[in-house]
Amino acid sequence: GTIVRRHRIPLPPPHEDQFYTIDNFNINIEVILYARRYKIIDCDQFTKNFLRKMGVRLNPPADRPDDPYTKDRQKILESMKPLRPYERIDTLKQFLEHDGQVLRFFCVWDDAESMFHDPRELVLHYYLSDDTIAIKEIIPVNSGRDAVPLFLRRDKLPKYAPTGLYQPGTITSRTVLNVFGKLVGNRGRYLLDNRKTGAVHQEFYRDSDLKIGAVINVWGRKIILCDCDEFTKEYYRTKYGI
Numbered sequence: 001g002t003i004v005r006r007h008r009i010p011l012p013p014p015h016e017d018q019f020y021t022i023d024n025f026n027i028n029i030e031v032i033l034y035a036r037r038y039k040i041i042d043c044d045q046f047t048k049n050f051l052r053k054m055g056v057r058l059n060p061p062a063d064r065p066d067d068p069y070t071k072d073r074q075k076i077l078e079s080m081k082p083l084r085p086y087e088r089i090d091t092l093k094q095f096l097e098h099d100g101q102v103l104r105f106f107c108v109w110d111d112a113e114s115m116f117h118d119p120r121e122l123v124l125h126y127y128l129s130d131d132t133i134a135i136k137e138i139i140p141v142n143s144g145r146d147a148v149p150l151f152l153r154r155d156k157l158p159k160y161a162p163t164g165l166y167q168p169g170t171i172t173s174r175t176v177l178n179v180f181g182k183l184v185g186n187r188g189r190y191l192l193d194n195r196k197t198g199a200v201h202q203e204f205y206r207d208s209d210l211k212i213g214a215v216i217n218v219w220g221r222k223i224i225l226c227d228c229d230e231f232t233k234e235y236y237r238t239k240y241g242i
Contacts, residue, residue, distance in 0.1 A: 009033055026051070043090060091130065097126035102197040103235060105210060106227040107135070109218075122151055122223060126207060133157045133205060135218065152218060156204040207235075211242065 012032040024031065037147035041062040051058060059231045100238050103126040108119050121138040128232075132187045139145050175193040205216060236242040 003035055022051075023052065023056075026059055035084060038112075048165040095129045101128040101231075102126065103128065103207060103232045103233075104209065104229045105212075105225045105232065107223045107225050109221055109223045111221075124210075124223075124225070125156065126210060128207065131156060131204065133204060135223075157216070157218060159205060159209075159218075161205045208240070211236070 010016045011018045011020060011033070013026075020031070025040065027042060030037055032038075036178055039062065044163050048058060072117055104123040105126070107122040107124050111117070112118050123136050123138060125133070125134045125177055126132075126135070131214055133152065133156070134150060135152035137148065137151040174199070175195075176191070209216070210225060212225055212227060216223050216225070
């Protein structure tokens with residue numbers, strides 16, 4: 001609130017019979033108001049112009065002293081949010097450019113291990129916004145098969161090595177260097193490596209891997225891409241010249 005209300009303020013002793021005027025003010029000086037010392041560190045542009053027109057030579061602005069409370073609060077906030085080597089992965093640009101754009105392929109899976117050895121018709125959707133794949137099976141009428149929502153739920157489809165599947169935890173989005181016990185406040189502490197030294201990198205199917213006649217491996221099932229819609233054809237003509 002207001003520390004000193006608007007009125008004429010007397011000068012400090014021994015000149016208490018006089019009052020403060022505009023001649024007593026300047027930048028980077030101290031004034032005493034009722035035994036309390038104030039330091040003027042700066043003023044606005046209007047005040048500077050007014051004093052210059054009166055012939056006052058202005059002092060350079062002074063530095064604002066540090067607030068001990070603000071410094072202590074800043075230290076507490078920095079300790080609560082320690083700096084960790086998080087890596088920045090920008091996926092917003094790809095999402096904004098290709099949101100709602102989906103490549104559609106018509107596929108066939110020759111299920112050799114089934115009883116009747118009949119081919120299964122599938123529809124593969126490749127989402128350009130995040131490079132994920134979803135596959136739905138086309139079940140004929142009176143085929144005797146149970147209708148399932150999806151043959152493969154929407155996710156990135158990995159390319160697996162000939163040796164087989166990776167063990168759980170081998171492929172991770174973050175590389176943890178050290179894991180500490182629950183030391184403070186029953187909370188775990190860990191250290192991340194932004195360079196991912198020693199991490200196993202896994203390849204996923206991209207739009208460049210999909211084309212008519214190609215065979216992809218969907219979790220051990222060989223699926224043949226037979227055809228695609230007009231949007232997909234135009235996409236490959238424009239981007240890859242196919």
